[in-house]
Amino acid sequence: MSETSKIEIRSLRKSFGSNEVLKNINLDVAKGGVVALIGPSGSGKSTLLRCINLLVVPDGGSVRVGDTRFAFGDGTKLPDVKTLAKFRATTGMVFQHFNLFPHMTALQNVMEGPVTVRRMARAAAEKLARAQLAKVGLAEKADQYPATLSGGQKQRVAIARALAMEPDVMLFDEATSALDPELVGEVLNVMQRLASEGMTMVIVTHEIAFAREVADRLIFMRDGVVVEEGPARQVIDNPREAATRAFLSHFHRTGALPPANAAS
Amino acid sequence: MYQWDFGILWSYRWLFLNGLGVTVGFTVVIVLLGLVFGLFGAFGSLSRFKPVRLLALSFIEAFRCTPILVQLIWFYYALPILAGIEMTPITASALALSLYGGSFYSEIIRGGIISIDKGQSEAGAALGMTPGQSMRRIVLPQAIKRMIPALMNQSIIQFKNTSLVSVLAVPDLVYQSQVAAHDSYRPLETYTAVALAYAAILIPLTIIVRRGEKRLAVSE
Numbered sequence: 366m367s368e369t370s371k372i373e374i375r376s377l378r379k380s381f382g383s384n385e386v387l388k389n390i391n392l393d394v395a396k397g398g399v400v401a402l403i404g405p406s407g408s409g410k411s412t413l414l415r416c417i418n419l420l421v422v423p424d425g426g427s428v429r430v431g432d433t434r435f436a437f438g439d440g441t442k443l444p445d446v447k448t449l450a451k452f453r454a455t456t457g458m459v460f461q462h463f464n465l466f467p468h469m470t471a472l473q474n475v476m477e478g479p480v481t482v483r484r485m486a487r488a489a490a491e492k493l494a495r496a497q498l499a500k501v502g503l504a505e506k507a508d509q510y511p512a513t514l515s516g517g518q519k520q521r522v523a524i525a526r527a528l529a530m531e532p533d534v535m536l537f538d539e540a541t542s543a544l545d546p547e548l549v550g551e552v553l554n555v556m557q558r559l560a561s562e563g564m565t566m567v568i569v570t571h572e573i574a575f576a577r578e579v580a581d582r583l584i585f586m587r588d589g590v591v592v593e594e595g596p597a598r599q600v601i602d603n604p605r606e607a608a609t610r611a612f613l614s615h616f617h618r619t620g621a622l623p624p625a626n627a628a629s
Numbered sequence: 630m631y632q633w634d635f636g637i638l639w640s641y642r643w644l645f646l647n648g649l650g651v652t653v654g655f656t657v658v659i660v661l662l663g664l665v666f667g668l669f670g671a672f673g674s675l676s677r678f679k680p681v682r683l684l685a686l687s688f689i690e691a692f693r694c695t696p697i698l699v700q701l702i703w704f705y706y707a708l709p710i711l712a713g714i715e716m717t718p719i720t721a722s723a724l725a726l727s728l729y730g731g732s733f734y735s736e737i738i739r740g741g742i743i744s745i746d747k748g749q750s751e752a753g754a755a756l757g758m759t760p761g762q763s764m765r766r767i768v769l770p771q772a773i774k775r776m777i778p779a780l781m782n783q784s785i786i787q788f789k790n791t792s793l794v795s796v797l798a799v800p801d802l803v804y805q806s807q808v809a810a811h812d813s814y815r816p817l818e819t820y821t822a823v824a825l826a827y828a829a830i831l832i833p834l835t836i837i838v839r840r841g842e843k844r845l846a847v848s849e
Contacts, residue, residue: 446759454757464752468770478756
């Protein structure tokens with residue numbers, strides 16, 4: 366697996382103060398694979414996701430995305446800011462609270478990465494940004510500011526912003542948790558399309574039905590360890606571990622995805 | 630009952646105008662210089678390097694927590710003795726007032742920067758920006774908007790603080806009015822006129838600041 370995997374995480378450890386949030390985590394994501402991370406809050410799943418693009422710097426272990434590998438722990442030097450920035454440019458991230466830049470229009474938000482980070486000419490960046498906005502169904506909202514968009518639209522702009530950097534992998538940190546229920550579908554739809562196009566994705570989510578439908582692998586975490594992992598449908602339909610069963614009992618596991626809100 | 634006679638001040642009009650010119654010019658200098666000190670103080674206190682942080686915080690607290698009148702006198706009388714640095718009254722008071730104002734500007738600028746949601750710089754970092762790029766492109770444009778009303782307020786205070794330079798015989802409006810008051814034996818009229826002159830300049834400015842605050846509140 367390690368030859369074909371896009372993301373490889375080995376013996377990852379992270380503590381915040383005396384609180385050990387990740388204890389010896391190993392994770393592989395195949396090229397084009399979609400992995401869903403589920404678990405109760407405080408299980409460490411968001412921290413694990415943030416370790417993949419090093420928004421959180423691990424205390425030990427190693428992280429590899431594509432051909433770039435970083436090792437952490439005693440005797441290793443922390444990567445400098447330039448190396449980190451270059452690495453992060455190849456991984457897209459979508460946040461729970463969108464984190465759109467409020468002083469920029471939707472178009473400017475999407476152009477920002479290509480223009481500032483990749484030094485792309487404005488005209489080319491605008492063309493790219495408009496194409497990405499069209500892809501998430503928001504071409505006609507290009508000139509609006511985030512404050513005038515609905516939650517679902519904001520999150521789709523945020524996805525377009527991440528995609529404009531043409532990343533190798535996309536990380537989703539509870540991308541639909543802050544949305545009104547009727548707006549969840551339009552965002553999940555964009556994510557599902559992305560998965561079907563072969564994007565490598567790691568998704569922290571509470572949408573179990575979505576994970577079952579879209580993810581090919583599922584990882585259940587609790588208290589900083591991986592409790593159970595396997596093919597998404599198998600883990601959700603027939604969990605082996607009691608802890609997984611207990612957690613999943615809080616959710617409707619099957620059924621159709623929430624309908625996409627076509628009127629955007 | 631006191632007999633007011635403001636007419637007597639007319640003969641001192643050029644003295645007053647001169648003083649007013651010095652006061653306004655002085656304010657411009659100490660506001661601009663203060664903002665430069667404020668920028669250094671703010672970014673220093675947010676630095677990743679502890680010695681830089683300590684240096685910036687000592688500067689801020691030293692000037693914020695001592696009276697400006699004491700600082701003025703200290704800069705003019707103590708520095709030459711302690712460090713052998715001789716300064717004209719104008720240089721000493723410009724420096725002291727700029728550093729004093731700068732310590733307050735530092736806190737305003739620092740507060741503006743840290744008031745921006747951490748998610749903003751995280752989103753910048755996730756796109757592949759260096760900390761500098763995300764500061765320039767993402768954080769500062771939003772922070773400056775929030776700082777402007779407080780910076781304007783502090784500058785208004787700085788305008789009034791210039792009145793203290795008269796203790797070092799810098800010929801500002803207050804110093805010149807002391808001259809006029811001694812000469813005319815009309816201190817009540819003189820100082821009333823001076824108070825009105827300060828208010829006449831500051832009241833329109835405060836109205837502008839308040840309007841700006843309202844506009845910013847709408848666009849947030």
